[in-house]
Amino acid sequence: MPKVTEEYRVARRDEIAEAALRAFRRKGFQATSMAEIIAESGLSAGAIYGHYASKDAIIVDVASRVVGNRILDVERLAQTEPLAPPPTLPRVLVAGMLRAIGNPAIMLQLWGEGVTDPAVRTVAHDVIVRLRGALVEYTSLWHQRTHGTPPEEADVLAAEQAPLLISAVQGFVVQSAIVPDFDGEAYLASVEKYLPR
């Protein structure tokens, strides 16, 4: 393991991953050919295979980058004071997602490919489980702080409610990707209005 090369390798991988993401956005993961990733990156086949063992490895790496950082949003919010009500979290998550990947449709592709590709499914699974954990913790804390609910009871409530918050985000993703005239703002307003607090 050479010493100068390490940060160079990382930078190159970043470069390739970002080019791949741009390409994936247009045609999805599997439907994008290596030729397109190669063209988008401006590099060559040999260069790319020097950094990734296969196209699947690129997909998995890009997928991790895409979904990896939404959990941080929640954890960061849990540090703020006063705590925002849980139904406002989907808006934060959606906004973070849009900032990170531009088009939520890529999440749909990720889930769809996860059905048959175990490596992709692992990525998708991890992020949902970690997100759920963060949301449960946040929601429990919120019940305790806001309504003085005892911790055990608050945990139960939070465990019931967190999957609904996740669904709110997932529903946003599906509907905005598939229905052209989907009104995201009205949707998020409904979420905040009707989900429990």
Added chain:
Amino acid sequence: MPKVTEEYRVARRDEIAEAALRAFRRKGFQATSMAEIIAESGLSAGAIYGHYASKDAIIVDVASRVVGNRILDVERLAQTEPLAPPPTLPRVLVAGMLRAIGNPAIMLQLWGEGVTDPAVRTVAHDVIVRLRGALVEYTSLWHQRTHGTPPEEADVLAAEQAPLLISAVQGFVVQSAIVPDFDGEAYLASVEKYLPR
């Protein structure tokens, strides 16, 4: 157009579509090869191409069959008396979906491929829009009957709430397909407990 052949053709198409669905369940739409559909159907390439112009035509036909009949569930429920509360609808829709296609994961594949395949997206789009229409109508009716809400006001409420009902179903689909230990029953109970009525 021969007269004996017509119902025969329909039966053959059904047969092929069902075999294709079994194959798609294993590997998704695009990742399933014609060879697998051919093997699963017990027919030959020539026979299949006699009934479908292309693999894409099979995908679109199968997709339509999969999603086509959930709207009927809602319309049927709208005829019952007394009307069940809207938050119980996701349970009905999920149950109908599971009965029809066995594994909800195929819906994820459908959405995922819809991102890049216009024909598939059209199918997915149509079903969401029609389902939303049916849910809005049902929910409006429910508000009028149960709370005596005036029709215009009930329509507004219903338009706000229907997307949340759709999200509840979509969230079920995503979470049950991706998270192995997802507790569907607890999830649906939460939906019924927390969504507005």
Added chain:
DNA sequence: GTCTATAGTAGGATAGAC
């Protein structure tokens, strides 16, 4: 209508020079 056999092609991955 259905079969077998195959044409035609796209795409992932590698070899070898620099």
Added chain:
DNA sequence: GTCTATCCTACTATAGAC
């Protein structure tokens, strides 16, 4: 590490016999 050129597999769809 990166390039060019290419191998080779796997796939969709068709041709032609029955």
